[in-house]
Amino acid sequence: MKRFSIIVTLFCLAGCANDSLTLRDIDGHDQQPLSSTGVAALIFISADCPISNALAPTLVHLHDDFAPRGVRFYLIHCDPAITAERAHVHAAEYHLDHAGAIMFDRDQMLVRAVGASVTPQAVLLSDGDIVYRGRVNDLFADLGVRRTAPTREDLRLAIEEVLNHEPVAEPRTIAIGCDIPSLSTELYK
Amino acid sequence: MNALRAVIGVLLCASFVRAESVPTYSHDIAPIVYEHCASCHRPGEAAPFSLLTYEDAAKRAKLLSRVTGKRYMPPWKAEPSDLGVFLDERHLTDAQIDTFRRWYEAGAPRGDVADLPPMPTFRSGWQLGEPDMVLTMDQSFDIPAEGRDVYRNFVVPNPGDKLRYVKAVEFRPSSPTVVHHAIFFLDRTGRARELDAQDAQAGYGGMLGPGFAPSGGLGGWAVGAQPIPLPEGLAWTIQPRSDLVIQTHFHPSGKAESERSTIGLYFTDAAPTEQMMPIPMISRAIDIPPGEKNYTRELSFKLPVDVKVIGLTPHAHQVCRDMKVLADMPDGTTKTVIHIPDWDFNWQEQYRYADPPTIPAGATLRTISTYDNSADNPRNPNSPPKRITWGPESTDEMLFQIIRVVPEGAFGRVRLALAIAQQRKTMFGLDGPSNKEIYQKMITNKFDADGDGQLSAAERAQAQEFLKQIPGRR
Numbered sequence A: 001m002k003r004f005s006i007i008v009t010l011f012c013l014a015g016c017a018n019d020s021l022t023l024r025d026i027d028g029h030d031q032q033p034l035s036s037t038g039v040a041a042l043i044f045i046s047a048d049c050p051i052s053n054a055l056a057p058t059l060v061h062l063h064d065d066f067a068p069r070g071v072r073f074y075l076i077h078c079d080p081a082i083t084a085e086r087a088h089v090h091a092a093e094y095h096l097d098h099a100g101a102i103m104f105d106r107d108q109m110l111v112r113a114v115g116a117s118v119t120p121q122a123v124l125l126s127d128g129d130i131v132y133r134g135r136v137n138d139l140f141a142d143l144g145v146r147r148t149a150p151t152r153e154d155l156r157l158a159i160e161e162v163l164n165h166e167p168v169a170e171p172r173t174i175a176i177g178c179d180i181p182s183l184s185t186e187l188y189k
Numbered sequence B: 001m002n003a004l005r006a007v008i009g010v011l012l013c014a015s016f017v018r019a020e021s022v023p024t025y026s027h028d029i030a031p032i033v034y035e036h037c038a039s040c041h042r043p044g045e046a047a048p049f050s051l052l053t054y055e056d057a058a059k060r061a062k063l064l065s066r067v068t069g070k071r072y073m074p075p076w077k078a079e080p081s082d083l084g085v086f087l088d089e090r091h092l093t094d095a096q097i098d099t100f101r102r103w104y105e106a107g108a109p110r111g112d113v114a115d116l117p118p119m120p121t122f123r124s125g126w127q128l129g130e131p132d133m134v135l136t137m138d139q140s141f142d143i144p145a146e147g148r149d150v151y152r153n154f155v156v157p158n159p160g161d162k163l164r165y166v167k168a169v170e171f172r173p174s175s176p177t178v179v180h181h182a183i184f185f186l187d188r189t190g191r192a193r194e195l196d197a198q199d200a201q202a203g204y205g206g207m208l209g210p211g212f213a214p215s216g217g218l219g220g221w222a223v224g225a226q227p228i229p230l231p232e233g234l235a236w237t238i239q240p241r242s243d244l245v246i247q248t249h250f251h252p253s254g255k256a257e258s259e260r261s262t263i264g265l266y267f268t269d270a271a272p273t274e275q276m277m278p279i280p281m282i283s284r285a286i287d288i289p290p291g292e293k294n295y296t297r298e299l300s301f302k303l304p305v306d307v308k309v310i311g312l313t314p315h316a317h318q319v320c321r322d323m324k325v326l327a328d329m330p331d332g333t334t335k336t337v338i339h340i341p342d343w344d345f346n347w348q349e350q351y352r353y354a355d356p357p358t359i360p361a362g363a364t365l366r367t368i369s370t371y372d373n374s375a376d377n378p379r380n381p382n383s384p385p386k387r388i389t390w391g392p393e394s395t396d397e398m399l400f401q402i403i404r405v406v407p408e409g410a411f412g413r414v415r416l417a418l419a420i421a422q423q424r425k426t427m428f429g430l431d432g433p434s435n436k437e438i439y440q441k442m443i444t445n446k447f448d449a450d451g452d453g454q455l456s457a458a459e460r461a462q463a464q465e466f467l468k469q470i471p472g473r474r
Helices: A003-020 A049-053 A056-069 A084-093 A109-114 A152-164 B002-019 B023-038 B054-058 B062-068 B095-107 B191-199 B412-428 B433-447 B457-470
Strands: A039-045 A074-076 A102-104 A123-127 A129-133 A138-142 B135-136 B141-143 B150-156 B164-172 B179-187 B216-222 B236-238 B242-251 B257-259 B262-268 B277-283 B294-301 B307-315 B320-328 B334-340 B362-373 B399-409
Touching: A039 A056, A039 A109, A039 A152, A039 B062, A049 A056, A049 B294, A056 A074, A056 A152, A056 B362, A084 A102, A129 A152, B023 B054, B023 B095, B054 B062, B141 B150, B150 B191, B164 B179, B164 B216, B179 B191, B191 B457, B216 B236, B277 B294, B277 B412, B294 B399, B294 B412, B307 B320, B307 B334, B320 B399, B362 B399, B399 B412, B433 B457
Parallel strands: A039 A074, A074 A102
Antiparallel strands: A039 A123, A123 A129, B135 B262, B141 B257, B150 B242, B164 B236, B164 B262, B179 B216, B179 B242, B277 B399, B294 B362, B307 B399, B320 B334, B320 B362
């Protein structure tokens, strides 16, 4: 089942990449995170998930360290109800305006295309292929279980491996976070 | 026979189907959320989002189903006690948890809004009305956006120079998203002021205790706690010229915050007719090898008199996994006083019974703590695991239980005090040969820098210096 969903995801990704999914960022620019060459880190975030917010400084550090090396960072809000105003205020509060392009995926096309399920969750693309999907790091071992400090910086390691043209040692990890609002609820019908 | 089975099966199925009707927000979910979640999940409170409307809850239907199913929410670490309910106790029944799951699986339907219970009303500002005295930290303390949790002691000089009896305390953090819990000590020695002055920032660090022998306390506060007056006959006592010391635990939240807490005191003129006494069940004989998954320590104390149990303060650090206090009753039964099956260092609650139960003379209290110092324990502060011994730092460990009681009967206080004094040896982990051995070995392990299995003169001096810093040591 898992394998099947990954195949579907990859199939969809190839498809979506062809019709180059376009998302609007909070500065009003169009972005096409799936159709780009090179290395792109997509991080699904939420303005009101404490786990997503606790990792905001980590996202800033990653951007500081890897944006100069050509990695593009996209921070994706996938709550259908998020407003541009709320996203701006949130970005300012958590300094996320220094962590990448902040985008809206209110209809969750990108969520479905790459198989995201919670915030925060990272998807790393190398020339359009998913080479890593999972947690940003393991600061949270579970809901409510916060380590003193992370023991593994998964996204950082994956980015380094890709930049060094090595295979990603741990291509899938389980992200701990807040479930992305489900569009199948009556609320959105 | 088979036909009978079939009939019974059909009947069971039918009743099952009826019980499994689809829950709706208006009819089934809102009443649970209003009663058990909304006190924190509303605008301006500590929770990260509000849950007052259908939209708020429906978009998080999956999250609600998951966090209630894991019993992560509502946050409450203790199992139900055999002796009664605790104040602020927050438990959902299995049926309520199942309702969240079924509601999510059905697509989070709104249902008929006519079924909605009235929106709960919450008092804004001071929950018990205007306090008799309001004390505020004189400067703000900055909490960084990231990094380890912060423990900090803040001194609020008490301007009062008269004896006060305090019936209730309300704590109001200015940055509720980062303040996790607070404990209120009283200091008449002036030591806390000195420690504060030595440090340029507001307050001073440390979490073992406040760094002095407290002359008293005013209880504590944890996320979700409501200010509830002490029971009839009891009051906290503030001696003249006492400073209030607030020991606060902060969680970095991803964004830099600044905290300036306020505390409201509600006085009573009536001197307490009963006095709480702490029964300390504390041992320093803790020495956990790295990789040890199941290190258990137990202490016991036989009650010489009947006691009314007001509450407990369980305490341990990061590798404690399970903690319980049992009471072996004179009638041969064993009652669970408190059990925290998934101890979490971040939830340093002070538990108080809503209706203080009595434990009779002759009962034996047993406090049992189990520690997991393996790599499998995500709360282990060391990666890879290291030997963990007793000590004041959060990376050390403790076996620590304070049971606050009111002794009953003639000479109750004296007899209890005497029994505690005889038991004090446990404070040093010397209650019996095994503890003595563990304790001595622990001190050796802790200060044996060159690893030769014994203490050199220099190492011994360091050990003595360490032991000198422990408050209350004789």
